[in-house]
Amino acid sequence: MENKIRIVVAGPRGRMGTETIHMISKTPHFELAAAVDHKNEGMSIKDLEGLPDIDAPIYTDIKACFSNVETDVLIDLTHPEAGKAHLQAAVDYGVRPVIGTSGFTSEDVVRFEQEMEKKRLGGIIAPNFAIGAVLVMKFSQMASKYFPDVEIIELHHDQKRDAPSGTAVKTAELVQKVRESKQQGHPDEKETIQGARGAEIEGLHIHSVRLPGLVAHQEVLFGGEGELLTLRHDSFNRKSFMTGVRYAVETVMTLETLVYGLENILD
Numbered sequence: 001m002e003n004k005i006r007i008v009v010a011g012p013r014g015r016m017g018t019e020t021i022h023m024i025s026k027t028p029h030f031e032l033a034a035a036v037d038h039k040n041e042g043m044s045i046k047d048l049e050g051l052p053d054i055d056a057p058i059y060t061d062i063k064a065c066f067s068n069v070e071t072d073v074l075i076d077l078t079h080p081e082a083g084k085a086h087l088q089a090a091v092d093y094g095v096r097p098v099i100g101t102s103g104f105t106s107e108d109v110v111r112f113e114q115e116m117e118k119k120r121l122g123g124i125i126a127p128n129f130a131i132g133a134v135l136v137m138k139f140s141q142m143a144s145k146y147f148p149d150v151e152i153i154e155l156h157h158d159q160k161r162d163a164p165s166g167t168a169v170k171t172a173e174l175v176q177k178v179r180e181s182k183q184q185g186h187p188d189e190k191e192t193i194q195g196a197r198g199a200e201i202e203g204l205h206i207h208s209v210r211l212p213g214l215v216a217h218q219e220v221l222f223g224g225e226g227e228l229l230t231l232r233h234d235s236f237n238r239k240s241f242m243t244g245v246r247y248a249v250e251t252v253m254t255l256e257t258l259v260y261g262l263e264n265i266l267d
């Protein structure tokens with residue numbers, strides 16, 4: 001039998017980390033080698049509530065983890081600052097990173113791309129692992145060629161820390177590659193309440209909604225003369241992301257550069 005892919009998960013108690021560890025436990029060619037948390041040093045995954053019965057050690061220091069545990073892939077599902085530090089540690093130790101954590105800037109991405117290019121180390125930063133969400137990004141890019149007036153509404157649960165979502169930013173970046181920069185709305189429009197028109201990237205507006213009960217949702221609206229095209233994706237639970245996480249882990253084993261966005265590796 002082929003060797004299993006040995007994975008470290010950072011953020012094991014979180015909503016995504018928990019779902020990911022369950023997915024790993026059910027995937028025959030994956031093995032949870034260890035986890036990185038900011039507490040529970042020395043404990044095991046099986047000791048934590050809601051996690052499967054796997055005897056994998058928990059480290060609070062990612063460098064100690066990589067020094068002690070043979071690791072093929074790091075999956076990071078934490079917060080932006082921790083995610084960046086974990087990605088840097090993975091690069092330093094030659095571990096392939098799969099980063100789901102949102103909130104990285106384009107400067108961060110470029111810096112890591114350059115560093116990993118030099119080391120010929122494969123990695124993936126995926127603003128969204130849900131296949132439907134990735135398709136909406138691709139379809140949005142296609143549509144913006146014909147409909148340059150675009151607004152994005154992203155809707156998430158109220159525990160989300162970053163706004164706008166990584167998915168909305170990536171969607172806007174893909175749209176900007178084909179859409180000429182243009183100021184949308186009336187040239188003299190004025191906000192009578194600050195923020196009414198949302199965030200703006202080269203004239204394209206992004207609106208962030210945070211409500212209990214939501215998981216992760218996005219609408220991309222394209223306005224034309226007498227018509228409106230709406231592309232919408234809904235993640236109703238975190239299982240929706242697991243096909244993409246599994247695919248990213250398998251694919252990163254074959255890469256020698258950092259890939260930003262699952263759309264770049266989907267057939």
Ligand SMILES: NC(=O)C1=CN([C@@H]2O[C@H](COP(=O)(O)OP(=O)(O)OC[C@H]3O[C@@H](n4cnc5c(N)ncnc54)[C@H](OP(=O)(O)O)[C@@H]3O)[C@@H](O)[C@H]2O)C=CC1
Nearest residue numbers: 011013014015016037038077078082100101102127128129
């Ligand atoms: N790419 C994608 O498809 C998706 C990406 N995400 C992104 O993934 C990230 C996690 O989301 P979610 O699971 O909902 O968030 P949670 O807040 O539920 O989970 C984050 C976990 O990381 C832990 N954590 C914080 N700092 C550290 C650290 N230094 N080392 C290790 N663990 C740490 C937190 O612990 P504590 O609570 O004690 O602070 C928490 O358990 C977010 O950035 C989110 O935007 C989410 C869904 C899909």
Ligand SMILES: O=C(O)C1=N[C@H](C(=O)O)C[C@H](O)C1
Nearest residue numbers: 102127128160165166167216
């Ligand atoms: O925090 C979340 O939940 C999500 N974050 C990612 C993002 O910022 O786009 C992906 C997905 O939308 C869920």
